[in-house]
Amino acid sequence: MSLEVENPSSIETTKRLERQDSLFGDAEKVSTITHHGSEGNWAQVLNLAFQSVGIIYGDVGTSPLYVYSSTFPNGIKDKDDLLGVLSLILYTLILIPMIKYVFIVLYADDNGDGGTFALYSLISRYSKIRLIPNQQVEDSMVSNYNIESPSSSLRRAQWLKEKLESSKAAKIGLFTITILGTSMVMGDGTLTPAISVLSAVTGIRQKVPSLTETQIVWISVPILFILFSVQRFGTDKVGYSFAPIISVWFVLIAGIGMYNIAAYEIGILRAFNPLHIVAYFRRNGKEAWVSLGGAILCVTGTEGMYADLGHFNIRAIQISFNAVLFPSVALCYIGQAAYLRKFPENVADTFFRSVPAPLFWPTFTVAIFSAIIASQAMLSGAFAILSKALSLGCFPRVRVVHTSKHHEGQVYIPEVNFLMGLASIIITITFRTTTEIGNAYGICVVTVFSITTHLMTIVMLLVWRKNIIYVLSFYVIFSSIEWLYLSSILSKFIQGGYLPFCFVLILMALMVTWHYVHVMKYWYEFDHIVTTDEVTTLLEKHNVRRIPGVGLLYSELVQGIPPMFLRLVQKIPSVHSVFLFMSIKHLPIPHVAPVERFLFRQVGPRENRMFRCVARYGYSDVAEESGDFTRFLAEKLKMFIENESAFAAKKPEEENSATAVLEGQTRPRQSARSVVHSEEVIEPKMSSHARNTSSYSLQTVEEEKQLIDAQMEQGVVYLMGSANVISGPKSSVLQKVVVDYVYAFLRRNLTEGHKVLSIPRDQLLKVGITYEI
Structure with missing residues (x-):
């Protein structure tokens, strides 16, 4: 049993003496992984900055195509309103993308990764907020060795940690806003x-005015079809190759902007005075407030800078934003405002009408390509975020295709891509114009902004432990701006604003249903775990025959033997010569180093040749193919046997040297069930057998290793539980509907577990079992 020592002076000795046998706790200990582009010289940073232009700025860079038409849907009544709206656009660009994201939020990376789920996983490592526990007593014991000096920020962080961990409502609330953000990104x-x-396509009407609105729509549909069809090639092939095109786009819009300023009104630069915003609201009152829903579209795609952080680094994004994006789009908006001061009647199609005639066709062509790239990059980010939700058990199993060997976060999800493509085409055909689509779009954008602000505030308090004045300033300033914009867009709920809520209702219902049953099934298995002593008794009682080969029994439990093992032995009284209880554990971090992939413990006496194994992955890691996985597993298992030999030989000496220190210490014991409730998962019976390992001779170790190689050659069989989850007799009507109908439908119609794990069908054996929750 693991010892808990109250005397601080004996901690170091106890640490040397005791090896923790709670696989759940050990599985949280990982090394720091260097993310893509975190190190390097200026040449590498500038190269990444150039690449980021083609990946993450397509969306915000193409916003000038529709911002003014969305802000003034009923035309411009007063030319001075252009000064107010332009000032509003400029300071929105400065406050939200530049100050909030580029100089604050980007630093809240999760080992290099960004996005809503990265913030959630970062918070979950500092407090036990996940509905399936992700931290155990071993983590807190390790962190306690680095005791920080008392401070008000530390006490505040500890207070917040205790509040989050003790409140089920807080845990559910954080999970809910995280999946809400994910749903909004999918809608985006x-x-x-x-x-x-x-x-972009609407611009062609400048040269072919006879085209009707319906014809414009049917020209757009094939482009959308092609756009979603090329997603399977991935961002690495589609996005990076188009960085030069996006760069040309930024040069074009900046040049056109400067031309319009010089040609029509250089005095438009007065808009940098924010007092024009005040004058605009005084003149227009409620109408000015309503127009905020169009102005906010100037920052669409901003969340992409944070979501795609794992592909680049902070310095590269800061350089590309401040040196390329902001100057280009600012000049474009200023130039359009100068043009509209002279031709206010052209507000419905400002961008293409403000383009000088010789540049129209080059600009139109680049605009089409830029719109495609902007869409492709946003879709890639949506897939990446959804893959993180999958790894944390928050989304039904679907096939995730990794499209790049060099960048782990670039993924493609066929089923989701098909549904999103179909929805996008239906929306285009149904709404026909950008005005109502813009209303829906704005709600998605601002909701994600607000969720990021709230999660960032928790990170500042809990993780960064910033001064309370700094935290309050951040929260008050940005949440006020975002709520003001959101209230404006919600006023257009009937004019298309309802659309994202339809997405959210469907996606959140799906995600909540899957995660609810996932959590309930986990705790059912945990409450019915089989102890190591029971396994040994079972093998003896049923006279179980050992058959050649290696068996891997998969379970979501990372500690304890799953109840399906009893069903297997009772129905088929045979077990493979080498048998592993295998768990795939996704940690709330982006990556786990391959050298730390596997954790092993021996189950029962050595001659049983049964092992507990946890394979640990980050939420952005790519699972190995079955052949590579088993070869790597065999090598690490043999290394474990060698380490056990060394540990068994060394332990008696350390026990003798520590006797004086441990004598008389209080050794509190906890029941297994009480430990479960405190989320400190340590199984006493498992720990007792870990010390059952006798001293190996070198000859014995070599024989064990040769035996593993021989059994691997005999073949590997993957055993997976085919769990049928049903609601219990005391369940409410809502629970019965969720479990028996919604979850059952998803489970029948989505990708099965063995396909997600790339397990060959001819090596798979399913064990049927029913769980009543």
């Missing part, structure tokens, strides 16, 4: 292609 990925492509 669906609406971006529709509004970007439709806006």
Whole structure:
């Protein structure tokens, strides 16, 4: 049993003496992984900055196509309103993308990764907020060795940690806003292609005015079809190759902006005075407030800078934003405002009408390509976020295709891509214009902004432990701005604003249903775990025959033997010569180093040749193919046997040297069930057998290793539970509907577990079992 020592002076000795046998706790200990582009010289940083232009700025860079038409849907009544709206656009760009994201939020990376789930996983490592526990007593014991000096920020962080861990409502609330943000990003990925492509194609009416609105729509539909069809090639092939095109786009819009400023009104630069915003609201009152829903579209795609952080680094994004994006789009908006001061009647199609005639066709062509790239990048980000939700058990199993060997976060999800593509085409055909699509788009954008602000505030208090004045300033300033914009967009609920809520209701219902049953099934298995002593008794009682080969029994439990093992032995009284209880554990971090992939413990006496194994992955890691996985597993298992030999030989000496220190210490014991409730998962019976390992001779170790190699050659069989989850007799009507109908439908119609794990069908054996929750 693991010892708990109250005397601090004996901690170091106890640490040397005791090896923790709680696989759940050990599985949280990982090394720091260097993320893509974190190190390097200026040449590498500048190269990444150039690449980031083609990946993450397509969306915000194509916003000038539709911002003014969305802000003034009923035309411009007063030319001075252009000064107010332009000032509003400029300071929105400065406050939200530049100050909030580029100089604050980007630093809240999760080992290099960004996005809503990265914030959630970062918080979950500092407090036990996940509905399936992700931290155990071993983590707190390790962190306690580095005791920080008392401070008000530390006490505040500890207070917040205790509040989050003790409140089920807080845990559910954090999970809910995280999946809400994910749902909104999915909605964003669906609406971006529709509004970007439709806006770009509309420009052709400047040269072919006879084209009707319906014809514009049917020109856009094939482009959307092609856009979603090329997703399977991935961002690495589609996005990076188009960085030069996006760069040309930024040069074009900056040049056109400067031309319009010089040609029409250089005095438009007065808009940098924020007092014009005040004057605009005084003149227009409620109408000015309503127009905020269009102005906010100037920052669409901003969340992409944070979501795609894992592909680049902070310095590269800061350089590309401040040196390329902001100057280009600012000049474009200023130039359009100068043009509209002279031709206010052209506000419905400001961008293409403000383009000088010789540049029209080059600009139109680049605009089409830029709209496609903007959509592709947003979709790639949506897939990446959804893959993180999958690894944390928050989304039904679907096939995730990794499209790049060099960048782990670039993924493609066929089923989701098909549904999003179909929805985007239906939206384009149904709404026909960018005005109502823009209303829906704005709600998605601002909701994600607000969720990031709230999660960032928790990170500042709990993880960064910033001064309370700094934290309050951040929260008050940005949440006020975002709520003001959100209230404006919600006023257009009937004019298309309801669309993202339809997405959210469907996606959140799906995610909540899957995660609810996932959590309930986990705790059912945990409450019915089989102890190591029971396994040994079972093998003896049923006279179980050992058959050649290696058996891997998969279970979501990372500690304890799953109840399906009893069903297997009772129905088929045979077990493979080498048998592993295998768990795939996704940690709340992006990556786990391959050298730390596997954790082993021996189950029962050595001659049983049964092992407990946890394979640990980060939420951005790519699972190995079955052949590579088993070869790597065999090598690490043999290394474990060698380490056990060394540990068994060394332990008696350490026990003798520590006797004086441990004598008389209080050794509190906890029941298994009480430990479960405190989320400190340590199984006393498992620990007792860990010390059952006798001293190996060198000859014995070599024989064990040769035996593993021989059994691997005999073949590997993957055993998986085919769990049928049903509601219990005391369940409410809602629970019965969720478990027996919604979850059952998802489980029948989505990808099965062995396909997700790339397990060959001819090596798979399923064990049927029913769980009543």
